Amino acid sequence: MANPSQEMGVFERVIERGSFAGAAQDVGLSPSAVSKLITRLEQRLGVRLITRTTRRLALTAEGEIYLRRAREILDAINAAESEIASARTSPRGHLRVLAPPVLAIDHLGPALPDFFARHPRITLDFLVTNRAVDLIGENVDIALRTGDLDDSSLVARKIVDLRRVICASPKYLARNGRPIQPSDLSHHACLTLSRLPQSAIWSFRVNDTLMPVTVRGPLSADSADMLVKLAIEGAGIVRLGEIAVANAIQNGLLEPLLQDSHESEDFPLWAVMPPGRQRTLKVRVFLDFLIELFGSASWRLIPETGRPEQPPPNARSGRNRRSP
Known part of the structure; x- marks a missing residue:
């Protein structure tokens, strides 16, 4: 007879695969055995967890609660076993990583072959999106986020501090001229992020005085990726x-502007995790990889001191805090 953790594992696989047959392949049972196990589980609990039709399986309200709790318990078991075994085993297992498109496609993608060469027993599943995601509900191990974090029970580790850049394409500058001082921006088309109202206020330091400039333009968007493409095509200036x-910038498609006066307003790149995940070896080596990748990237801008930025020290894990 299956124990509760085995029942939970089989139940989770049924929902993940969407069928008894698919789950049976994963757990090494026959489809009928999986179906009977779920039926016995429902009988023991006294509720129906899954609505079965000829075409699909659907969770009931009770099934959604059971799935959420089962995942928490299974994750805790896996974390405990991984933590004990990590001292004597090489990194292995499956990681689910959430990253916005610009991070996943432009930066992580080209570097992953090196990661797999170092850790051939780790597999990755990427969620590439800008949307808000419930990390626990969608079983995400690591999420990459920028800026201030909401207070929560999630664990955060800072990967690196990033800077903002004002830039435009050679095509735009040839047609509209190059802004020489911040006030010149009033005569230019500036593209902004609609999901961040403050993105239309660009900061400069003139004669040791901080000077905010409100910019305007013909277009805003909720996607940095779209703004970059529009800027490359000559639609306007971006920050x-x-x-x-x-x-x-490295490929000559955009040129930095107003570097002498621009106040770049550094902001952090975070790795955010459900509690307990940061202790597993597979997560730890991926975090080290992220710090190495972004901390020493060749595209990092040179700060005002003229010295290359140094990778941040290993940050401590802890509950999320808003960055200062």
């Missing part, structure tokens, strides 16, 4: 994190 525009 975005260096991680979004680094490749375009």
Whole structure:
């Protein structure tokens, strides 16, 4: 007879695969055995967890609660076993990573072959999106986020501090001229992020005085990726994190502007995790990889001191706090 953790594991696989047959392949049982196990579980609990039709399986309200709790328990068991075994085993297992498109496609993607060469027993599943995601509900191990974090029970580790850059394409500058001082921006088309109202206020330091400039333009968007593409095509000037525009600047598609007076307003890149995940070896080696990748990237801008930025020291894990 299956114990509760085995029942939970089989139940989770049924929902993940969407069928008894798919789950049976994963757990080494026959489809009928999986179906009977779920039926016995429902009988023991006295509720129906899954609504079965000829075409699909659907969770009931009770099933959604049971799935959420089962995942928490299974994750705790896996974390405990991984923590004990990690001292004597090489990194292995499956990681689910959430990253916005500009990070996943432009920066992580090209570097992953090196990660797999170092850790061939780790597999990755990427969720590439800008949408808000319930990390626990969607079983995400690591999420990459920028800026201030909401207070929560999630664990955060800072990967690196990033800077903002003002830039435009050679095509735009040839047609509209180059802004020489911050006030010149009033005569230019500036593209902003609609999901961040403050993105239309660009900061400068003139004669040791901080000077905010409100910019305007014909278009805003909720995607930095779209703004970068529009800027490359000559639609206007953008002010975005260096991680979004680094490749375009390196390839000569965008040119930095107003560097002498621009106040870059550094902001952090975080790795955010459900509690307990940071203790597993597979997560720890991926975090080390992220710090190495972004801390020493060739596209990092040179700060005002003229010295290359140094990778941050290993940050401590802890509950999320808003960055200062």
